[in-house]
Every structure is written in C-alpha cells, then in structure tokens.
Amino acid sequence: DAGVIQSPRHEVTEMGQEVTLRCKPISGHNSLFWYRQTMMRGLELLIYFNNNVPIDDSGMPEDRFSAKMPNASFSTLKIQPSEPRDSAVYFCASSHPDRNDGYTFGSGTRLTVV
C-alpha cells in the first residue's frame, strides 16, 4: 500500500483565494482524520469521518472551513476564503478500528497564505 496520500505537498496562495486539500486514505481504513499543525498550537484535530460520515467537526475553526468525504477513498478540506492565519501544515490520517497500529499519517500539505 502506498500509505495515506495527500496533495498538494505545498500550496502558496493569496489571501481571499479558495484552497482545496486532498487526501486518499489507506484502502480498508474506515476512519479519516484532518489535523492542522502549527508551532503555537501544535496538532489540532479539525474533523473526523467514520465510514464517510462526519462524526466530530468541532475543531473546524469557522465557516470558512469545510470538509467532505464523498467515498471511502477520497476526502477534501476546503478553505474559502483563505486568510494568513490559516498558514499551517495540514495532515490527513486514517485508521482501521480493529487493529492496534494507531493512525497512519500522510506527509502533509504545507499551506502558506500571503
């Protein structure tokens, strides 16, 4: 398996633009998580899906953020409009409920909003 695949790896955008981050989880993993990492706040859970259904989106900062999981092999995190304070590394992770090997993380998308 190629692991959790995120795209793009790097994104630089201007304030006010729409940004879409993409994630392909590991096949067979039925839980998917979006985290954001910054120096100041560490790793923050944004939202998580179980069997493609959003379970907890309490970490989504505000209405500018939205996430979808249209099928078991794809999820998107969208920021519209983007702001400089959204600059961070965004990680996607997936897990299998019946195994003890924790979460598998993607390599992340480094977002810079200028």
Place this chain on the structure above:
Amino acid sequence: SQQGEEDPQALSIQEGENATMNCSYKTSINNLQWYRQNSGRGLVHLILIRSNEREKHSGRLRVTLDTSKKSSSLLITASRAADTASYFCATARNQAGTALIFGKGTTLSVSS
C-alpha cells in the same frame, strides 16, 4: 484542546545514552499512543498501551502507563542519531466517537 502534555519540551543527548520523555493527561482514557515525527514529515505510530496495561516494549522502546497519576513515559534505550525527531503522546478518551488528542511533543536531538 490539548489532552496530553509532554515533558521536557526539548532533550539533547549523546548516542548510546537513554532518552526518557514523559506525558501527562487530564481525562480518563481508553489507550495512550506515542508517535514520532521527523522534520518535514508526517507522524509515525510507535506504540499503543491500553488503560489496563502498565508497561509495554517494542524493540528499544519501553512505555509505561500510570492511570492513577494520569501519566506515561517513553524510554528509548541506546539512542542513535537516527532517533532525532519530535515525539508526541496521544490519548484516546474513554468515549465512543472521539479521535486522538495530541500533546505538543518533545524534540529529541541525538548527537554522534
């Protein structure tokens, strides 16, 4: 919100020495996990310890859990330069439908 808090924030040791990192958490948990993150990369799962376990080993890693003190420790024995990374503890609360909450991590530097 941060559930786990690691201590120390940074640790510098020589190759061959042991490294000990601690984690404290606030609420009851189902399990506690440790992850490693190399610079510019995603997190990698190291080990999981359940709330009814007190100690677990995996290669050069030893994890302990004290639920009465709400704390855990990660010991890396005979450290190597390749162990240089940030280490995070993460807790799974004793509540269905919750995701892992991560601490801010300990940055370990191993010099040769």
